[in-house]
Amino acid sequence: MKLKFFLLFLAFVFSPLHSAELEQYCTTSLAEGNFHKTDCDINSTFEGKKYCFGNKKSKSIFLENPQETLSSAVAFYKKNNVERVKISQTEANEILDDPDCDFSNKDLGYLNFKGQDLTHCVMINTSFFGADLRDANLSGANLQRAYLNLARLEKANFAGAILIEATIFQPIFGDTNFMGANLTNARMIGTLGKVNMSKALVKNGRFGLDVGNQPMGQMKFDSAGGNFKGTDFEDADLNIASFIFGDLSGANLRNTNLHRAELIQADLTGADLTGADFTWVLRDFVHDVEYPENVVALERREWGNFYGHLSSTHKLTRSLFNNFERLCVGANFFTYFYRRNKTHRIKAIVHTHISAFNDQCKLLRKMRKH
Numbered sequence: 001m002k003l004k005f006f007l008l009f010l011a012f013v014f015s016p017l018h019s020a021e022l023e024q025y026c027t028t029s030l031a032e033g034n035f036h037k038t039d040c041d042i043n044s045t046f047e048g049k050k051y052c053f054g055n056k057k058s059k060s061i062f063l064e065n066p067q068e069t070l071s072s073a074v075a076f077y078k079k080n081n082v083e084r085v086k087i088s089q090t091e092a093n094e095i096l097d098d099p100d101c102d103f104s105n106k107d108l109g110y111l112n113f114k115g116q117d118l119t120h121c122v123m124i125n126t127s128f129f130g131a132d133l134r135d136a137n138l139s140g141a142n143l144q145r146a147y148l149n150l151a152r153l154e155k156a157n158f159a160g161a162i163l164i165e166a167t168i169f170q171p172i173f174g175d176t177n178f179m180g181a182n183l184t185n186a187r188m189i190g191t192l193g194k195v196n197m198s199k200a201l202v203k204n205g206r207f208g209l210d211v212g213n214q215p216m217g218q219m220k221f222d223s224a225g226g227n228f229k230g231t232d233f234e235d236a237d238l239n240i241a242s243f244i245f246g247d248l249s250g251a252n253l254r255n256t257n258l259h260r261a262e263l264i265q266a267d268l269t270g271a272d273l274t275g276a277d278f279t280w281v282l283r284d285f286v287h288d289v290e291y292p293e294n295v296v297a298l299e300r301r302e303w304g305n306f307y308g309h310l311s312s313t314h315k316l317t318r319s320l321f322n323n324f325e326r327l328c329v330g331a332n333f334f335t336y337f338y339r340r341n342k343t344h345r346i347k348a349i350v351h352t353h354i355s356a357f358n359d360q361c362k363l364l365r366k367m368r369k370h
Contacts, residue, residue: 020050020184022077027051028058035144035165035183037079037204046070080104080124096121139177170219175197179227192223198247199230208239208257 022030029036042059046066046210050338053059062069084107087095092111095101101121117137127147134152139159146166154174161181166180168188178197187206221241228243232252242262249267255275338364 020052022073024050024052025077026054027073028053028061031062031069032072033076034162037165082125084125084127165285189221190228191217192221194225194227195223196227197223197225197231200232201300202231202233202236205233205236205238207241208259209241210220240296303357 020043022275024038026034026036026038027028036053036054040050040051040054043050043060044053044062044066045051051070053062063193073337076354080106084105089111092103092106092108092113095103095106096113096118099120101118101366103126104122104128107127107129107265108131109127110131111128112132113128113136114132115135119137119139120140123138123141123143123146125145125147128141128151129147131148132152132230133148133156135156137156137157138161140161140359141158142162143158143166144162144164145192146163149167149169151171153171153176155176157177158181158186159179161178161179163178163181163186164184164249166183166186166188168186168190170190172189173192173195176192176195178195178200181197181200182198183197183202184204185204185206186202189207206326209220223239223241223243223246225245226247228246228248228251230250231248233256235256236250236256237257238261239257239259240261241258243266244262244264246263246266248271249265249269251268251271253268253271253276254274257277259277261278299359
């Protein structure tokens with residue numbers, strides 16, 4: 001009997017219904033010519049296969065005519081989920097001159113498009129690896145899943161461009177314009193400087209540090225003085241991102257990951273910070289901010305600088321002894337659990353310098369020895 005139930009369980013777990021089709025992209029969005037990744041919480045089964053949707057409306061549209069919607073979705077997915085074909089500069093110029101310019105699924109690595117007008121081109125799943133796009137006009141262009149790693153983007157215009165799921169890793173920025181661009185689920189790392197990303201859509205954007213993919217040292221999203229006014233960062237990963245002197249006024253930062261983000265002199269006037277994770281935020285001189293509940297706003301740097309003040313309370317076990325220094329930089333009211341099972345609570349608020357806080361930690365060390 002037990003074996004029977006076990007086999008039924010395995011059949012259930014590994015049945016086709018548990019592996020969604022089309023990589024969990026919204027089926028209706030694919031039918032409309034857009035890649036929209038979902039968590040597949042909203043889904044429907046058609047002819048024994050599971051399909052995902054970004055919202056209930058998309059599912060309803062699918063159910064009205066599933067066969068036609070699925071046919072369009074599969075056709076778009078297959079066309080733009082293939083290996084890119086490498087072409088020459090001459091071939092690229094010929095395509096560029098065509099009114100129906102389509103660079104989709106092409107490898108344009110290291111080609112020269114400096115000063116070119118690409119607004120009429122479709123560039124889905126196109127690679128611009130190392131390409132020269134200085135002063136190029138790509139405003140409003142379709143660049144879904146485009147690959148812009150190491151490209152030259154000085155003064156390139158991506159205003160209103162569709163960059164859904166694009167990968168933009170360590171290109172050369174300089175007055176690059178992403179105003180109003182759609183960067184949903186996009187991956188971006190690099191030194192952007194005074195980039196203009198105002199009113200852009202960056203929902204679920206992956207702009208945070210990827211610790212597991214740092215072959216040349218720690219690279220992060222770094223934009224000193226950038227314009228992010230009214231930008232929608234909801235659910236985006238911005239861990240260790242730098243917005244020093246940036247304009248984030250009116251930005252939507254709901255549920256964003258701002259772990260160890262740098263917000264020195266950033267303007268967050270009118271920004272929505274609901275549910276944002278501000279753990280270890282470098283925020284000296286941040287002004288006009290209303291913090292969400294349980295915010296921890298501090299940064300202890302390796303060379304000794306200390307910004308902000310400590311907050312939150314932790315009740316700890318003996319494991320504290322093995323990580324004492326780390327836990328000293330972690331709590332406003334710090335609970336210390338020591339050998340006699342008694343607790344000592346200290347108030348360790350530092351407004352100016354790390355030395356005062358270090359004194360509190362030294363006191364705890366002495367207590368630990370007795």
